[in-house]
Amino acid sequence: MGIPIDISEAAGVRYLHFGSDWVQGAMRIRKPNALELAYTREMMAGLLLRDGLHENPAQDAGQWPRKVLIIGLGAASLAKFVYRHCPQARIQVVEIEPSVVAAARQFFRLPPEDGRFSIHVGCGAQYVLERERRFDYVLVDGFDRNARAGALDTLPFYQALRTRLTAQGLIAVNLFGRSRGYKASLERMITAFDDRVLAFPSCDSGNVVAFCADGEPVERDIPELRRRAAALKAASGLDLLPTVTRLEQAGTLPGGVLTL
Template structure:
């Protein structure tokens, strides 16, 4: 237990039905936040970071500066030794565990609230902003509002993009629809992607991306994610 967030590290011989030797970082409510293949630590085993990496590389092959909210085990930042990452993580214990058990080596993490840390960054400083922050209630509210998305756009270069990893349903999910509708008020070009599931009511990873320029991708490299259309929702604003 760290603060109000229960954190577990454990090993398993299975990942999504694949037999091997894996290690997981898991928060409360059984949400897996990161996983590595202990026999091949450089292999990215979870789908959503593979899809995010593809979107980043496909839309800007020469990107240099990335701001991330949510450290996890540091999968995306650890994939790039030649890029400059600034990672905001609210829970210092998450960073400690990523270094102790998941081979994370960089000292690029700032401990604190991601929105406040982003506020302190220079305008137009980043090619990408990646939001991958979760508590047991889901994505923290203050990372889903109109004011937050306006802040992200201020901190991006003119051709930069924000990418969010969310958890929800692709149909009749009022929160997901509201986040995406609010997101689209700020970014003229937006796309949403989902992992497949047995039923439309199943919770799964949903990635949303927004930019001031057109967004492209290669379907076969999206780690199983496919583009989806989300319904209109209400606008999300900072609480009084």
């Protein structure tokens, strides 16, 4: 039996729920391709760390990311953003619940599958463990109706994810910063990625986005992050300047440099 799906609307925003008041995704009806929730915006901060669409939006040759894996579809916010703003990217979504895919199609304007966008219905952890494909960007945002990540928050899963990254690979994981398991989750990532992990300061919602890297190192100082954020905003409408400010104010960047 699948999870219960509920849809609500308020102030021009449509919300996805799994049988409770807990918000599992959101879409501003007049801006269906925008990232409505703060944590989803921060999950796209990898575009500040690698040379992505903000560098030269007129040319897609060589742009990052070219291969994207999204685990957990929700209201399809991340999938739609990448599909629209990263035309060079091939996108693989893995979603365990068929009813979530159906709801995304009916209520959240999920793009049709085509040569660069496909959906696999199944367990995200199992998909990573069994497939040999490698990805530039992996976005992990999978929770059940009780906000539990299950197999998507285990050391074997994070270790397997690391082996699925390209030389420029990055992973963004949505965590709940106020939940009891948050620090344990971060420790598992630190173990799997040999300390190449950065947890962004908690959003107002309590969500924390953690980034993990393998391969080529990332080193961006604050002026460079601000320049890239301004270019990204101009290219896509995504405003990560407040995120850069929060990183700076939280003392997360020693010496004013983001290193990953």
